[in-house]
Amino acid sequence: MHLKNYFELSRFWLLLKMELFKSRKGLLMTFVIIFGLLFFVGLLFDCVVEQKKIFEAHPMNYAFTLMVGGFILSSLAFNDLSDTLKRYHYLTLPASTFEKFICMWLLTSVGWVTVFTITYTIYTLLANAIGSVLFSGMTFLVFNPFGNFSVNTMKSYFVLHGIFLVGAAYFKGYVFPKTLLVLILFFTVGGILAYFIMGDEFFNHDCGSGECAVLHEVISHDISVVLQWIFWWMLAPVCWINTYLGLKDQEV
Amino acid sequence: MIQINNLSFSYSLKKPVFDQLSLTLPSGNIYGLLGKNGAGKSTLLKIISGLLFPTQGELEVVGFRPKDRYPQFLNEIYLVTEEFLLPSIKIEQYLSLYSPFYPRFNRSLFDEYINEFKLPRDQKLTALSFGQKKNFLLSFGLATDCKLLILDEPTNGLDIPSKSQFRKIVANAIHEDRSFIISTHQVRDMENLIDPIIILDEGNIVFFENYENISKKISITRQAELPDNNTLVYAESYLGAYTVVKENTNMEETSMNLEILFNAVVGNKTKINEIFKR
Numbered sequence: 001m002h003l004k005n006y007f008e009l010s011r012f013w014l015l016l017k018m019e020l021f022k023s024r025k026g027l028l029m030t031f032v033i034i035f036g037l038l039f040f041v042g043l044l045f046d047c048v049v050e051q052k053k054i055f056e057a058h059p060m061n062y063a064f065t066l067m068v069g070g071f072i073l074s075s076l077a078f079n080d081l082s083d084t085l086k087r088y089h090y091l092t093l094p095a096s097t098f099e100k101f102i103c104m105w106l107l108t109s110v111g112w113v114t115v116f117t118i119t120y121t122i123y124t125l126l127a128n129a130i131g132s133v134l135f136s137g138m139t140f141l142v143f144n145p146f147g148n149f150s151v152n153t154m155k156s157y158f159v160l161h162g163i164f165l166v167g168a169a170y171f172k173g174y175v176f177p178k179t180l181l182v183l184i185l186f187f188t189v190g191g192i193l194a195y196f197i198m199g200d201e202f203f204n205h206d207c208g209s210g211e212c213a214v215l216h217e218v219i220s221h222d223i224s225v226v227l228q229w230i231f232w233w234m235l236a237p238v239c240w241i242n243t244y245l246g247l248k249d250q251e252v
Numbered sequence: 253m254i255q256i257n258n259l260s261f262s263y264s265l266k267k268p269v270f271d272q273l274s275l276t277l278p279s280g281n282i283y284g285l286l287g288k289n290g291a292g293k294s295t296l297l298k299i300i301s302g303l304l305f306p307t308q309g310e311l312e313v314v315g316f317r318p319k320d321r322y323p324q325f326l327n328e329i330y331l332v333t334e335e336f337l338l339p340s341i342k343i344e345q346y347l348s349l350y351s352p353f354y355p356r357f358n359r360s361l362f363d364e365y366i367n368e369f370k371l372p373r374d375q376k377l378t379a380l381s382f383g384q385k386k387n388f389l390l391s392f393g394l395a396t397d398c399k400l401l402i403l404d405e406p407t408n409g410l411d412i413p414s415k416s417q418f419r420k421i422v423a424n425a426i427h428e429d430r431s432f433i434i435s436t437h438q439v440r441d442m443e444n445l446i447d448p449i450i451i452l453d454e455g456n457i458v459f460f461e462n463y464e465n466i467s468k469k470i471s472i473t474r475q476a477e478l479p480d481n482n483t484l485v486y487a488e489s490y491l492g493a494y495t496v497v498k499e500n501t502n503m504e505e506t507s508m509n510l511e512i513l514f515n516a517v518v519g520n521k522t523k524i525n526e527i528f529k530r
Contacts, residue, residue, distance in 0.1 A: 004323075004324070005320070005322040005323065005324065008323070011323060011353070014352050014353060017349070018349050018350070021349060022339070083337070085333070085335055085336055085337040086337055088303065088331065088333050088336065089336070089337070091302070091303055091321065092301060092302070092303070092321075092326055092329070092330075092331055093326065093350075093353060094323045094324075094326035094327045094353040094354065095323055095326075095353065096321070096322065096323050097321060099323075249305075251298075251303060251304050251305060252298055252303040252304065
């Protein structure tokens with residue numbers, strides 16, 4: 001087994017440059033749409049309609065746009081495989097499957113989170129400045145990209161984006177809606193099972209005082225702890241391995 | 253260069269496209285792959301390029317197993333498909349993005365081909381005509397200095413001057429370490445270029461001979477009367493005379509007509525086999 005057959009830094013760099021070049025217009029357009037919507041709807045419209053004293057929506061907006069934007073981007077990661085003619089070109093490009101996978105993994109995870117977070121932070125600084133001028137009575141809270149909420153959002157994104165990469169490697173076209181549909185089906189089945197297993201307990205208890213003993217019991221149950229561990233440590237690697245295998249098995 | 257042993261492939265559980273196909277293609281030739289629609293030509297080319305995986309059998313192309321699609325393998329093959337998509341960028345941009353993937357890419361050779369095909373450099377690739385795009389891909393493929401060029405219907409969409417330029421360029425680009433596999437229905441465009449001729453019929457190699465051997469064994473003539481049944485392989489009536497494929501018993505000089513040869517092979521496999529086995 002020669003390492004060169006799987007990974008070579010110079011070749012990987014060429015691939016990365018090529019993919020960035022190919023997706024430059026799409027990325028630019030995505031950023032314009034996201035930040036346009038954030039400013040006009042998420043900030044101006046919100047300030048006019050809600051008439052709040054404090055504008056504190058930046059972290060929530062960040063979480064929503066990072067996730068949705070990233071998931072759409074991840075769904076488009078292997079867009080060349082959706083079209084038969086592009087597929088010929090993509091599969092015969094002299095780079096290894098591993099390099100093709102790592103390239104897209106890097107761009108849609110680390111790349112997306114870094115670029116989006118930096119852009120979002122700059123956006124909030126500008127938006128806060130403009131907002132303060134337009135709505136003088138309002139206080140605009142500063143967005144902290146290293147705050148607990150933002151870091152947890154990034155962590156969750158790292159775990160979940162793998163699901164959309166798997167979709168990108170296996171589905172031909174309409175990857176984002178197809179992946180969403182699979183997730184909805186999965187959670188529907190999971191929900192029905194949970195209902196049959198724990199439904200009686202949940203519906204026959206009262207937790208009106210705020211503290212829910214049943215919920216607490218479920219969360220601290222061994223199975224729940226194992227599931228949480230699987231989510232944080234297993235889900236993403238399993239998805240990445242599946243994506244790689246899906247790419248490796250691609251034919252025309 | 254290409255070694256295929258007992259290869260089987262099927263798209264579904266129905267009839268396989270190939271069943272125990274074996275084939276050896278040494279380097280240094282321009283192979284002409286002929287066959288009717290659905291004979292399995294494009295499938296075979298895709299398997300050789302690593303775009304389809306055989307269900308059984310062994311396959312080695314330029315020293316690699318195509319299924320692995322290792323970069324060193326992909327460096328050595330270049331596939332120009334019948335239909336293709338090119339990005340909306342100019343030639344220079346395409347070169348700067350894609351040529352570094354091919355370590356032996358020869359820029360001056362590429363420029364020569366581009367000039368020969370008279371391709372405009374200032375236009376985006378998407379603005380070129382279909383034939384120009386095909387010529388661009390051929391120029392790029394030749395300049396990669398790869399060992400195996402696979403061309404599927406390369407002359408489809410080419411104008412008359414481009415077809416002769418294509419023949420000239422391909423004939424000049426062959427050397428002992430390189431091979432071409434040209435799959436085509438446009439056999440007249442390929443006359444005097446492809447050698448040996450491989451004819452694929454219903455997933456089987458029914459004919460694999462070089463020109464020299466073909467002209468030694470059979471003759472293609474135009475005559476008013478049909479010859480006797482012993483030597484006759486195939487005949488077509490046209491404008492009051494017959495184009496006749498017969499066994500070349502008198503070692504007579506014959507001109508090659510690939511279309512007639514193809515029809516003769518497909519129409520009378522038994523007789524052709526008999527003649528070429530002698």
